[in-house]
Amino acid sequence: MNCEICGTNRNLDQHHVESRGMGGSKNLAVHADANIITLCRTCHQRIHEGGWELHRSQDLLRVVDRRTGQEVMRRASAHGFDPSVLFNLLNIMDRSLVEALSLVTYLDDDQLVELFRACRSLGKRAWMLQAAVLHEAQQRSVYGARSLEAVARRFEISVRQAEKYALVWRLFFAGENPDASDGQARENVNIDAFSLEEPSWYVVAATESPEPRRWLAYAQDRKAEDPRYSISAFRSDIHQALGEAATVIESEPDNPTAFAERILWDCPWVKPYCRRSGRPVPAEDCPCEKDGDLSAEACN
Ligand SMILES: [Zn+2]
Ligand SMILES: [Zn+2]
Missing domain, CATH: 1.10.10 (Arc Repressor Mutant, subunit A)
Incomplete structure (x- = not known):
């Protein structure tokens, strides 16, 4: 037996999800097993005195802090869920790997290249x-x-x-x-939303940029245009945009509109790319740049 909220096995109590009320309830449903949850003393106290709210349904247990509205924890359970299904999948992956190794010798030259590409992608994911x-x-x-x-x-x-x-x-x-x-x-x-494989792209976008999904999409575009686009270049693009935004705040603290305009203008997604042809291309490769009849400003 463990506390269903925090998982400890010390000082366990039984708590009635639907309260017994003062002096006990005659309602049988209140005493049914489904209404009883095992909790440790600490979690139990938080429910009764600490503002925790328990939400329990057939496949989900959630605790919400009533005062802040924030979720404290959630734990899912699926009726009849068999964890061996998951571990079997891992076993299959493992066995497939061993089996694949013994077949490598029979591939033709192109297939060797194809397999190497597939392995890299698999390892990176x-x-x-x-x-x-x-x-x-x-x-x-x-x-x-x-x-x-x-x-x-x-x-x-x-x-x-x-x-x-x-x-x-x-x-x-x-x-x-x-x-x-x-x-x-x-x-x-959804693991197909983004095609970047190495975790560092995701970590940098998540922890260093103000809008992680947008910045990751930006990195993905840059990488598609130029396979040599590196994590450190991505980092410095983010920091440059942030640094320039900070400068604007300092120089025009009372003008929020100017700030918003500058942010858009300084977005590296917009600046180095020309959208004239419909599809974003690096400004220097853009045909309208090559014609020599347009300034960088018109190009945006
Ligand atoms: Zn507990
Ligand atoms: Zn209780």
Whole structure:
């Protein structure tokens, strides 16, 4: 038995989700097993005295802080869920890898190239599963980052690092399910929204830029135009845009419109690209630039 909120196995109580009321209830539903939840003393007290609100449905347990409206934790459960299904999938991946190794010798030259490309992509995307684990651990962490800390400690990564990956997962892959009501746990997972493979693009966009999804899309465009576009170039693009925005705030603190205009103007997405031909191309490669009849300003 463990506390269903924080997972500890010490000092456990039984809590009635629908309250018994003063002096006990005659209503049988209140005493039914489905209405009883195992909680540790600390979590139990928070429910009764600390402003925590318990939301429980068939496949989702959520705790919301009534005072701030913020979600404290959530833990999903699926009726009849068999974890061996997931571990079997991993086994299959593992076995496929071994089997594939023994077949490499029979490929022709082009297929060798194709296989190498596929392997690289596979290897680069494996981190997404880890990010999903860290995000999940964070969702059920109460009293600080307890569950996340446990994973981080076991695998010798810093909690800060673990938080970054959890953040990346939340920002870029765990799309809110528009049809999800309170009782539905499953989030839409969309790993095809972005094509960049290395985690560093995501981490930099998530932790260093003001608008992570927009900046990641920007990096993706740049990378598609120029495969040599690097993470450090991406970083300096972000910092340059932020630095210029800060300068404008300093020089024109009372003029918010000028600020907004400058932000747009300084956006590196707009500046180095010409949209005249319909599709953004680097300004220097743009035909209208080559004609020599347009200034950079007209090009924007
Ligand atoms: Zn607890
Ligand atoms: Zn209680």
